[in-house]
Amino acid sequence: MHAISQYVISGVFQGAVYGLIAVGIVCIFKATKVFNFAQGHLLMMGILLSLIFMERLGARVGIPLAIACAAGLGWVLERGIMRPLIGQSIVSALLMTLAVAYLLDGVATIFWGTKIVPYPQWFPKQTFPVGTLEVNSGMVWTMLAALGVFIGLGIFYRRTLIGKAMRATADSHQVSQSLGIKVTRIFSLSWIIAAVIAFSLAIFFGVHVGAFRYVSEWGFRAIPAVLIGGLDSILGAAIGGLLVGILEVIATAYLGAYIGSMFPFIVLLIVIIVRPHGFFGQPEIVRV
Amino acid sequence: MRPCGVMDVNYRQSLAMLRTRSQWIGMGVLFTFLCVAGRVLPPEIVDVMNMMFVSIVAAHGLNILTGYCGQISVGQAAFKGVGAYTTAMLVVRLGWNHWAALPVAALAAGGAGVGFGLPALRLRGFYLAMSTLAAQFILTTCFLFAMPGIVGGISGITVPFASIGGFSFRVSENLYYLLMPTCVIMTIIARNIVRSRLGRAFVAVRDNEVAAEIMGINPFGYKLRAFFIGCLFAGVAGWMRVLYDGCVRPDIYPLMASIWLLGTIIIGGLGTTIGPILGVILVRALNEMVLMLSPFIGGFFPIQIATQMGAGLGLVVMAVVVIAFLVFEPRGLAHLWEVLGARLRHWPFKYELA
Numbered sequence: 283m284h285a286i287s288q289y290v291i292s293g294v295f296q297g298a299v300y301g302l303i304a305v306g307i308v309c310i311f312k313a314t315k316v317f318n319f320a321q322g323h324l325l326m327m328g329i330l331l332s333l334i335f336m337e338r339l340g341a342r343v344g345i346p347l348a349i350a351c352a353a354g355l356g357w358v359l360e361r362g363i364m365r366p367l368i369g370q371s372i373v374s375a376l377l378m379t380l381a382v383a384y385l386l387d388g389v390a391t392i393f394w395g396t397k398i399v400p401y402p403q404w405f406p407k408q409t410f411p412v413g414t415l416e417v418n419s420g421m422v423w424t425m426l427a428a429l430g431v432f433i434g435l436g437i438f439y440r441r442t443l444i445g446k447a448m449r450a451t452a453d454s455h456q457v458s459q460s461l462g463i464k465v466t467r468i469f470s471l472s473w474i475i476a477a478v479i480a481f482s483l484a485i486f487f488g489v490h491v492g493a494f495r496y497v498s499e500w501g502f503r504a505i506p507a508v509l510i511g512g513l514d515s516i517l518g519a520a521i522g523g524l525l526v527g528i529l530e531v532i533a534t535a536y537l538g539a540y541i542g543s544m545f546p547f548i549v550l551l552i553v554i555i556v557r558p559h560g561f562f563g564q565p566e567i568v569r570v
Numbered sequence: 571m572r573p574c575g576v577m578d579v580n581y582r583q584s585l586a587m588l589r590t591r592s593q594w595i596g597m598g599v600l601f602t603f604l605c606v607a608g609r610v611l612p613p614e615i616v617d618v619m620n621m622m623f624v625s626i627v628a629a630h631g632l633n634i635l636t637g638y639c640g641q642i643s644v645g646q647a648a649f650k651g652v653g654a655y656t657t658a659m660l661v662v663r664l665g666w667n668h669w670a671a672l673p674v675a676a677l678a679a680g681g682a683g684v685g686f687g688l689p690a691l692r693l694r695g696f697y698l699a700m701s702t703l704a705a706q707f708i709l710t711t712c713f714l715f716a717m718p719g720i721v722g723g724i725s726g727i728t729v730p731f732a733s734i735g736g737f738s739f740r741v742s743e744n745l746y747y748l749l750m751p752t753c754v755i756m757t758i759i760a761r762n763i764v765r766s767r768l769g770r771a772f773v774a775v776r777d778n779e780v781a782a783e784i785m786g787i788n789p790f791g792y793k794l795r796a797f798f799i800g801c802l803f804a805g806v807a808g809w810m811r812v813l814y815d816g817c818v819r820p821d822i823y824p825l826m827a828s829i830w831l832l833g834t835i836i837i838g839g840l841g842t843t844i845g846p847i848l849g850v851i852l853v854r855a856l857n858e859m860v861l862m863l864s865p866f867i868g869g870f871f872p873i874q875i876a877t878q879m880g881a882g883l884g885l886v887v888m889a890v891v892v893i894a895f896l897v898f899e900p901r902g903l904a905h906l907w908e909v910l911g912a913r914l915r916h917w918p919f920k921y922e923l924a
Binding site for chain 2: 317363366367370372373374376377378380381382383384385387388389390391392393394395396502503505506509539540543544547548550551554555558
């Protein structure tokens with residue numbers, strides 16, 4: 283019983299990380315219909331940039347500065363790289379995000395190399411008792427941050443005018459444009475939101491794993507979470523993330539690292555065959 | 571695009587791959603060059619060319635799958651790995667010779683491709699790409715962990731080099747005369763597949779799946795065929811790679827290699843036979859140039875940065891080239907090649923080719 287609850291808690295933590303990566307991908311996909319393969323690389327850039335800012339300027343200045351950088355990075359990526367591809371085939375857009383992933387990978391390698399750098403512990407390190415278990419503060423804060431982001435996004439999309447405009451854009455680019463919504467601005471905004479989410483995950487996640495280049499791998503490992511939940515559903519991203527995180531941890535514990543590391547992908551294969559649009563996604567209707 | 575005035579007057583001409591005299595002359599020059607290059611050029615360049623031949627075969631397969639049939643695959647390197655591991659296991663564990671292992675390796679990779687293509691029954695477009703992503707992760711995990719005694723685990727399997735009689739393919743100048751003909755043959759096969767009924771069906775499925783289905787093409791069947799053929803090519807490329815490396819290791823076939831191949835065919839031009847060839851040549855050449863230049867550029871920077879420059883710069887250059895092609899020339903080098911041909915034909919007059 284002790285072991286199981288331990289696994290569930292670390293599964294929930296892993297699920298929170300997957301869920302936050304997934305929700306970034308979902309935000310971009312909802313608005314622009316582009317699947318962003320570079321989300322994990324945004325996370326990596328977040329960790330490495332915030333590390334630099336925090337070392338130079340301390341946490342109080344460094345964190346807001348890193349978030350501001352995220353907004354800038356998201357805007358530059360959309361405006362400079364993704365915008366010229368509007369109207370082209372979905373393949374080119376996908377490949378463009380892969381090229382962005384390559385670019386960020388290369389930049390990170392040039393400036394940081396492949397070594398692991400310890401990340402500053404910017405919040406007090408302590409453990410919280412949960413029943414008979416002790417959970418360290420890094421995990422707790424990451425989970426709380428994930429919860430906050432999900433609730434915040436939910437309110438943003440449901441209650442605010444711009445959130446509603448974003449949902450309208452997700453429904454139909456043409457109709458929302460004719461109703462006076464600036465679709466290109468929505469595209470920029472959704473990239474900015476995704477980058478900010480990635481960077482805010484980074485400042486919590488960095489404390490847990492340390493700063494190194496291969497964090498970007500998590501972006502690919504979060505893809506089962508996105509697809510299981512459904513590509514255009516924020517709730518789906520949260521639940522998909524949790525499901526994949528818990529399943530992965532439990533499979534690793536009981537079936538070994540071999541099965542554990544590929545378990546999410548096996549689940550993914552089964553889910554997309556049974557329910558191609560995930561559990562919460564909307565099926566698309568194809569006409570000739 | 572055929573120049574004005576070149577017309578077919580009989581079926582043989584219409585079916586011919588090489589139609590005009592200048593095409594025959596060009597092909598003759600290329601063929602002669604390829605035949606002597608292995609002996610004339612310095613060994614380092616021959617080595618790079620060997621690597622190019624391997625990549626070209628894999629890129630042809632991916633081009634048939636992605637460029638012609640429109641099914642994005644981010645698992646080509648893993649399927650290449652299936653071919654390579656099959657070869658290595660047959661040669662080392664069962665004592666087969668390399669030549670007998672080739673068809674088995676190709677079929678094994680093709681079979682794996684069909685297996686992961688099966689979700690095509692219910693999925694379309696980019697959801698199917700996710701199935702290949704799953705293939706990449708599942709297959710590389712299997713290379714790493716499954717039955718270490720047979721598959722080799724993290725250190726992989728060392729494979730003896732191939733030889734015919736006393737002629738060993740160990741040194742790159744000799745290996746060249748094995749990889750070059752293989753690559754040429756696979757190129758001809760790829761060209762013939764895409765201009766057959768099969769290839770036209772692939773294009774129909776790519777352009778509009780529903781319309782293709784209405785016209786009597788079974789999209790599921792043709793997608794599976796595209797997966798089989800694309801992965802068959804990957805299997806052959808894997809076999810070539812084993813001969814080149816003399817070993818198999820899980821880290822030779824990572825996700826990044828799959829993405830690299832996708833980038834290559836984008837640069838070359840999706841849906842053309844010459845595209846993968848031009849793309850691989852350009853990207854490999856750029857890569858070699860970066861490797862040559864990085865010590866020079868690194869000289870301007872502090873020593874701890876200089877060591878990382880090589881690896882990072884290669885990635886950045888590749889990314890920038892792909893981004894530039896996607897934005898400015900989405901039809902790739904193949905289109906530039908056609909424009910160049912048209913310009914030369916009409917010289918000194920200008921005749922814009924769309």
